[in-house]
Every structure is written in C-alpha cells, then in structure tokens.
Amino acid sequence: DTGVSQDPRHKITKRGQNVTFRCDPISEHNRLYWYRQTLGQGPEFLTYFQNEAQLEKSRLLSDRFSAERPKGSFSTLEIQRTEQGDSAMYLCASSLGQGVPGELFFGEGSRLTVL
Amino acid sequence: QKEVEQNSGPLSVPEGAIASLNCTYSDRVSQSFFWYRQYSGKSPELIMSIYSNGDKEDGRFTAQLNKASQYVSLLIRDSQPSDSATYLCAVYLGDSSYKLIFGSGTRLLVRP
Numbered sequence: 001d002t003g004v005s006q007d008p009r010h011k012i013t014k015r016g017q018n019v020t021f022r023c024d025p026i027s028e029h030n031r032l033y034w035y036r037q038t039l040g041q042g043p044e045f046l047t048y049f050q051n052e053a054q055l056e057k058s059r060l061l062s063d064r065f066s067a068e069r070p071k072g073s074f075s076t077l078e079i080q081r082t083e084q085g086d087s088a089m090y091l092c093a094s095s096l097g098q099g100v101p102g103e104l105f106f107g108e109g110s111r112l113t114v115l
Numbered sequence: 116q117k118e119v120e121q122n123s124g125p126l127s128v129p130e131g132a133i134a135s136l137n138c139t140y141s142d143r144v145s146q147s148f149f150w151y152r153q154y155s156g157k158s159p160e161l162i163m164s165i166y167s168n169g170d171k172e173d174g175r176f177t178a179q180l181n182k183a184s185q186y187v188s189l190l191i192r193d194s195q196p197s198d199s200a201t202y203l204c205a206v207y208l209g210d211s212s213y214k215l216i217f218g219s220g221t222r223l224l225v226r227p
Contacts, residue, residue, distance in 0.1 A: 033215070040123075042203050042217030043159065056213055091158055103149065104205075104215055106158040 002026060004107035006092050012113045013082055020078045021110040025094030032075050033104060034067055035091040043091055049075060082114045118142065119206050121218035129226050134191040136221050138204030141185070148180055150189045151203040153220065159203055163189065194225045 005024045013019050025032050030051050035043035046065065048056040051072035064082075069075040079086055089111050093104040118141045128134045136150075147166055151159035165171045165178040165187065177190040187206075191198055201220040208216055 031213070035217075040219070042119075042205075042219045045214040045216065048213050050213070058214075102147070103161050103164055105161065109158050 004092055004094050004105055006090075006107040006110050008110055009108060010111050010113075012115065014115050015084060016081055018078065018080045019082055019112060020076055021090050021092075021112075023075045023077070023092030023094075023107060024073075025075070025092070026096075026105060029094035029096045029105075030072065031095045031097060032069055033093045033095075034075070034077050035093065037089045037091055037109075038087075046077070046090075079112070082112075084114050087112055087114045117218075118208065118216045119204055119218040121202075121204050121221045123219060124222040125224045126221055127224045127226060128194050130194060130196060132194050132225075134194045134198065134223055134225070136189040136191075136202050136204075136223065138187045138189075138206075138218055139185055140187070140204075140206045140216075142206070142208045143182075143185065145182075145185075145206050145208055147207040148178070148187045149205040149215070150176075150178060150187075151205060151217075153201045153203055155200075159217075162202075191223075194223075196225045196227050199223055199225045 007022045032049040034046040037043045047067045049069040064080045067077045089109045091109045093106045120139050150163045153159045163178040165180045171178045175192045179188045201222045203220045204218040205215045
C-alpha cells in the first residue's frame, strides 16, 4: 500500500505524559500536513511542511506541540505534558505540488485519549 | 464569522433522490475548493476538486462554484445508502497560506 500511513493508530495515555505520532507520507509528496479533529468538527489545521521546512504553524497551537520532518520524508508530532483537551484524532495528510496547493490525501489517523 | 461554513445537518434524503450540500466561505480570493467524504471513524477521502466558476461533474457527483457569491455546493444524484456520511467542504484561503481550511461538515443520511 502506498498511501499515507500513521502510527500508532490508537494511544491512551495519562495526563502529563508525552506522546509522539509518526506519519509516513506518499513517497513522492513534498508537502505534509498535520490536522486535529474532534467529534462533530472538521479537521483543524496544526502545521505544514514543504520538504523538511516547517512553513506554517497554527496560531492556536500550544507550545506543548512540536513537529519535525527530518530529511523531508516522514514526520513526527510530539505533544508534551498532555492534557485531557488534547484528546482527538490526529490526522496526517500529504500532497504534491509547487504552486497553488492541491489535493490532500489523508492517513487513517492516530486517535489520542488522555485520561 | 467562520472561514468555511456548512449546515451540520443531518440532511435526510430517500434513496434515488438528489442530495444538495452547500458551503460558504469568507475569503474572496480563495482559489481552490474541495469536497471530502468522511465515514464514521474513518479519515476524510477526497471526492471532488473545483477551481473555476461553474459546474464540474464526475459520475454521480457535481460540484458547483460561484466565486462572486462565495458559495460552493455538491450535488449527489441517485443517492445511495452507501453515500451516508459526513461531507466536508474545504477551501484554500487566498492569503498566501498553504493551509486547507475545513468546514465542520454536513451529515448526510440516505434512507433506503
């Protein structure tokens, strides 16, 4: 399968713990996005990478969140000192392009539950 | 005002009917518009993209864009129970940003 893959698919953690999610985009895609989705809402933008450069980050994103994309391939999203409000589905998406952003292809998501 | 607005629904239609889903957006210079389908517990799946005013048809789906009215819609002809899902409208804003902004989605229920 050459789609976007995410790991782990489910994570249950206690409040205050750190968690890390990994995303492997479609191999030739240079753009990578992280979104967060809660029940009844659409995906909320978190951050965007073009190759290895993090070019955009949501103003609403807490300093507890950090993302990396070393070498422009896979990406990790880390949440430090988790809070119950961090419970959500974390979606990774990738796309290919140089100009106007195009279609995003999503992974199956990583569901986080903070107890 | 939200950047992308959709009626949350649910929109209930009988099998075989036309389902009409609507979306408005706030930024006049937006250039790219997308419809995603999301089944419960699954990730969004791209259905249609539209970039210029008018209609774009793909099988049973037609996307309609009116940039002057800042309005984009999705028509689903011959609706099937398998079309029951949440439909998300997504827009790239025209502020040199690369982020795709999603509406909260409209839940569609197709009754057999």
